[in-house]
Amino acid sequence: MLQKKICMLGSFAVGKTSLVARFVRSIYSEKYHTTVGVKIDKKQVPVEDKLVNLILWDLYGEDEFQKVHMSYLRGASGYLLVIDGTRRETLDKALVLQQRTEEAVGKLPFVVVMNKVDLKDSWEIDDRTIEELVNKGWQVFHGSAKTGLGVEDAFTALARQLV
Amino acid sequence: MNDPSVHRVADEVSVQSHSLNGAEIETPPASAQLRELQKLLFDTDQQERLEQLHTEWNDPEHLAPRVSQVLPDAISQRSPEDHELTEAMTPYVIESIKISARRNPEHISDAIFPILGPAIRKAIAQAFNNLTITINQTLQHSFSVRGFKWRLEAMASGKSFAEVVLYHSLVYRVEQVLLIHRPSGILLLHAVAEAVKAQDPELVSGMLTAIQDFIQDSFGTGEGNTSSFVSDELTILAEPGPRAVLACVVRGNPPPELREEMQETIERIHQDRGEKLKMFEGDSTPFEVCRPLLEEHLKSRYQPFADPEKQKAPKAMLAVLGVLLLALGIWGFFSLRDRWRWNAYLEKLQTTPGIVVTEQDRGWRRYSLSGLRDSLALDPAKLMPEFQLNPRQLDARWKEYQAPELAEERAKKLLAPPAGVTLKVRDGILSVAGLASQQWISEAKKLAPFIPGISQFQWNDADEIARLRQEIESQSVYYFLNENKPLPGQEETIEALIKRLIRLDEIAQNSNRTITFRIIGHTDSSGTKEKNQTLSRERAQQAKSQLASRVAQLKKVQLVAEGVPDQQPLVGNQESNRRVTFRVELGS
Amino acid sequence: MSEALLTDLLAALDVMVIERLPDSSFTVVGNIPAWFTWLYTDAAANPQQLRLDLTSPFLENFLVDAEAFWNESRPGQLKSGSWEEKGPSGKEDNLEAAALCLGDRKILLIELLGIAHEERRRLLQIAREKALLQSQLIKETQKKEILLHCIAHDLVGLLMGVRVSLSLLGSESLSPTGKDYLTMGQRQYNQQERLVNDIVQAFSAEMESLGTFKLEADKVPNLLSCTRQVINELTAMASLHKVNLQLDPATDCHREWKVVGERLRLQRVILNLIENALRVGPPFSVVNVSLHDDGVNVILTVEDEGAGVAAELVGTLFQKFAPTKSGQYGFGLYFCRIMVERWGGTIGYAPRPNRGSRFWVKLPKFISP
Missing domain, CATH: 3.30.450.20 (PAS domain)
Structure with a gap:
């Protein structure tokens, strides 16, 4: 069976762990619980007539206290770049992380999840900016770990790129 | 006083009063009279003079100059004797003043201004005095509340409290004083406070022009009263005199006294320099002597703070009271400390599980206790240092007993639960939760009723069921398109499901309840509804038989297969919908 | 062992x-x-x-x-x-x-x-929660401050008008009753002014300087360094929009560009202008920021190659709640205007000859006393 390592990348508190929990276990907790180390989860996703076993590396969010070791990305087939739509600075961080990842492990398939679409009213990132990302050729999903919207889509879209 | 209006008044008076003249002619002695008569009769010169007199008498034009020469003397001689003259003259004088005032009011105001001012001022001062006292009282009462407000403000603004107080307590500061010639608007004198001069000379000069304009607008036409103008934090007070205006630029709230002082000053300037003001033709040097008068106004005042004298008395009182209280406190503390400690210790013992105190006594440096004690309970002597009591002074007699409160400890000791299992005793019921082998559970179930304080054993499986349920319900088995054949490589998923299914059955047996294990088939959105209905059911059936073939006998878990082609979440990936999912439902 | x-x-x-x-x-x-x-x-x-x-x-x-x-x-x-x-x-x-x-x-x-790790996690949890709260707070405060500014500005502006009108009325010859009414009006005005001042002071210490802006010699902002800082902050956004954001190479970087103003607010004004420019600039265009000196004032210019401002909007560009087309110019320009005017400067807009907009801010040069 196909095994694919996928890393969750993004600033802290953008909802990486929540997205994984929603995708793998269909659960969501309103409470913010920061990830300090690395959590690894597995989930099978069917792509056409094959099952892809996704090994999800949920990395802690990068901030001034913790920097993400690029060695965690070794062997990764792709990654999810998670942005919190309500915090503009997480987009900047994502841009930096994407660049660093590309420098460390080369070009890999990835998708962008603009998380917290359930709070769209208080988004700080406008559609125009998202359009810019799409124009760069990035695959952008609006998602919400809370409602589950777009979560499955984002992961399976990435899985499809990996097969 | 060299004033034309006064002359005119005198003229009119003389015209009206020539009839009084005759009374003033002297009478000569008799012999001389005859000689004079002779002379008069025979001397033509005399005759001529007589005629001249006669004409003078009848002709006011000639009489007037003469009378005018004697009139002041005449009046002064007459007045001390009686008031007839004054009375007779008053109506005329009043009338004449009226006429004069109507014709040229400036003269009249020039004349009376120096006298009128002080009189009015005196009256107002009295009224203000009363008002100020009331205001001062109000201020003093509100001081504490206001102080608190300032403190809040200081906190909010990050300034020191002192700064805020200073800022607020600045009542006023007169920063500039100006003397301006009223008809022309020309600045005669300008005094500036030192602090302001240093601050910003440009500002001062800019302000100067503004004030001159303002005064010209307000008073230049001759109209206008006392006036003030409020600009940014600054108030301009203008005090007009007939020929000059005194203006003060004040920061803060100018007090009413300032106005009075200004009135006084402008009046003095008019008294001293009235003539120069009148003749002013652009040379301001004669007014330089008034500078000290102006500079007197350059002063500032801050609000007084709490009166130190008033606080002295209560402070001293408080100090004495404090010392007394302290002494009392120390005395009381030492005398009561021991009892407190002992009582606190006893209280602690009463609440300590496994200890029952039946008798207690406290003597001089000696304590005695007796009662019941469980061997699992804390040693009462070891608790004493916590209350600063010496354990050596304790004389205790305990009887062994098995306290029901310590049943939990006893159960832990006897049952030795594996890691991850928690024991809790409540009302004699031992409830056990966590992950334990079936063997341990049945063992514990047998032993529990023999533990003192425990009458019942309860296996709390809610947590584990919830976890198993969540793990099962997040699993999916995926299928080939249009087939009820699962994709290869899902053995691990099936294995995990079977393991949990067996565990669920064990739990259901333990708690003697039934569990429904629902197997739900889904399809993607392609194909007809009928086809999908069949397909979804087939997939569920397939999964069910696959599971059932691996678990020989489920006693309490029932497997149910069903298809829901329409109720699946339609995600972007069609493959994800060709699946079977699972649901755990708890029965009673 | x-x-x-x-x-x-x-x-x-x-x-x-x-x-x-x-x-x-x-x-x-x-x-x-x-x-x-x-x-x-x-x-x-x-x-x-x-x-x-x-x-x-x-x-x-x-x-x-x-x-x-x-x-x-x-x-x-x-x-x-x-x-x-x-x-x-x-x-x-x-x-x-x-x-x-x-x-x-x-x-x-x-x-x-074990526990040490749990403690570390808890510490990081708290630190991150605090960081989230703080950034949220900063954003909220900024929003509130701008709003408060505008409100206070408008209140004070209206009051000024009332005061001037009352003063003018005072110089008219009024009947005694008229004068009474005037005094009453002035008293009301004074109360109102005190109230507004109290409110403004209570909200923020900075607000105190609203009525009377005082420049402290050691806090005089350098327009060049302010501009540079803003450009640095916006580099990421510029590259995302594929817009070349540059400080005009002709700008003299060796002299001091001290102007009358407050550093933080000045930066926000510049940020507003450049952000607008980046938003409207088409990909691969240039947003040019330059500084000039006309002897008395320093002029900051931000030029973009966007579509420019529609003619019907030019008149109301710097007004509050100005009608905007697709949200290109918002409340921000009103804020810019009132800030710049407070420092004795002016702000303006002019279309560029071929295409694009030019926004300029003219601020008095700071002359040390």
Whole structure:
């Protein structure tokens, strides 16, 4: 069976762990619980007539206290770049992380999840900016770990790129 | 006083009063009279003079100059004797003043201004005095509340409290004083406070022009009263005199006294320099002597703070009271400390599980206790240092007993639960939760009723069921398109499901309840509804038989297969919908 | 200390010692701790030939780095960083591995992280929650401050008007009743002014300077450094929009560009203008920021190559709640205007000859007294 390592990348508190929990276990907790180390989860996703076993590396969010070791990305087939739509600075961080990842492990398939679409009213990132990302050729999903919207889509879209 | 209006008044008076003249002619002695008569009769010169007199008498034009020469003397001689003259003259004088005032009011105001001012001022001062006292009282009462407000403000603004107080307590500061010639608007004198001069000379000069304009607008036409103008934090007070205006630029709230002082000053300037003001033709040097008068106004005042004298008395009182209280406190503390400690210790013992105190006594440096004690309970002597009591002074007699409160400890000791299992005793019921082998559970179930304080054993499986349920319900088995054949490589998923299914059955047996294990088939959105209905059911059936073939006998878990082609979440990936999912439902 | 004692000690500290043998297999030194068996039952089946590949992908990944570390016999130890493992009970445990060389023996340590790790997690949790709150707070305060500014500005502006009108009325010849009414009006005005001042002061210390802006000599902003800082902040956004944001190369960077203003607010004004320019600038266009000196004033110009401002909007561009087309210019320009005017400057807009907009801010030069 196909095994694919996928890393969750993004600033802290953008909802990486929540997205994984929603995708793998269909659960969501309103409470913010920061990830300090690395959590690894597995989930099978069917792509056409094959099952892809996704090994999800949920990395802690990068901030001034913790920097993400690029060695965690070794062997990764792709990654999810998670942005919190309500915090503009997480987009900047994502841009930096994407660049660093590309420098460390080369070009890999990835998708962008603009998380917290359930709070769209208080988004700080406008559609125009998202359009810019799409124009760069990035695959952008609006998602919400809370409602589950777009979560499955984002992961399976990435899985499809990996097969 | 060299004033034309006064002359005119005198003229009119003389015209009206020539009839009084005759009374003033002297009478000569008799012999001389005859000689004079002779002379008069025979001397033509005399005759001529007589005629001249006669004409003078009848002709006011000639009489007037003469009378005018004697009139002041005449009046002064007459007045001390009686008031007839004054009375007779008053109506005329009043009338004449009226006429004069109507014709040229400036003269009249020039004349009376120096006298009128002080009189009015005196009256107002009295009224203000009363008002100020009331205001001062109000201020003093509100001081504490206001102080608190300032403190809040200081906190909010990050300034020191002192700064805020200073800022607020600045009542006023007169920063500039100006003397301006009223008809022309020309600045005669300008005094500036030192602090302001240093601050910003440009500002001062800019302000100067503004004030001159303002005064010209307000008073230049001759109209206008006392006036003030409020600009940014600054108030301009203008005090007009007939020929000059005194203006003060004040920061803060100018007090009413300032106005009075200004009135006084402008009046003095008019008294001293009235003539120069009148003749002013652009040379301001004669007014330089008034500078000290102006500079007197350059002063500032801050609000007084709490009166130190008033606080002295209560402070001293408080100090004495404090010392007394302290002494009392120390005395009381030492005398009561021991009892407190002992009582606190006893209280602690009463609440300590496994200890029952039946008798207690406290003597001089000696304590005695007796009662019941469980061997699992804390040693009462070891608790004493916590209350600063010496354990050596304790004389205790305990009887062994098995306290029901310590049943939990006893159960832990006897049952030795594996890691991850928690024991809790409540009302004699031992409830056990966590992950334990079936063997341990049945063992514990047998032993529990023999533990003192425990009458019942309860296996709390809610947590584990919830976890198993969540793990099962997040699993999916995926299928080939249009087939009820699962994709290869899902053995691990099936294995995990079977393991949990067996565990669920064990739990259901333990708690003697039934569990429904629902197997739900889904399809993607392609194909007809009928086809999908069949397909979804087939997939569920397939999964069910696959599971059932691996678990020989489920006693309490029932497997149910069903298809829901329409109720699946339609995600972007069609493959994800060709699946079977699972649901755990708890029965009673 | 004997090796046995040492491994017992490490076991007591929840540290598992594994040696990597020359044949690339792993063997446990001492006993396998209970927690390891609990977490990795399959891997623990044979302690002599420990199947670390059956543990976690994380450890597998770390072993690549560890091999490199051992081969180079580097001093010290290589730490893996912590990872989380879910045991059969559903409880999460955190582990950390370390590679080190003891002489020529290659050692791998795996530690079950206990309370210390939980404390660290809690600390980071608090720190991150605080960081989130803080950034939220900053954004809120900024929004509120701008709003408050505008409100206070409008209130004070209206009051000024009332005051001037009353003063003018006072110079008219009024009937005695009229004068009474005027005094009444003035009293009301004074109360109102005091009230507004109180409110403004209560909201923020900075607000105090609203009525009377005072420039402190040591806090005079340098327009150039302010501009540079803003440009730095916006570089990421510019590159995202594929717009070349530049400080005009002709700008003289060796002189002082001190102007009347307040540094932080001045930066926000510049930020507003440049952000607008970036938003409207088409890809591969240039947003040019330049500074000029006309002897009395310093002029900051921001030029973009966007579509420019529609003619019908030019008149109301700097007004509050100005009608905007697709949200290109918002409340921001009103804020810019009132700030700049407070410092005695002016702000303006002019279309560029070919295409695009030019926004300029003219501020008085700071002349030290």
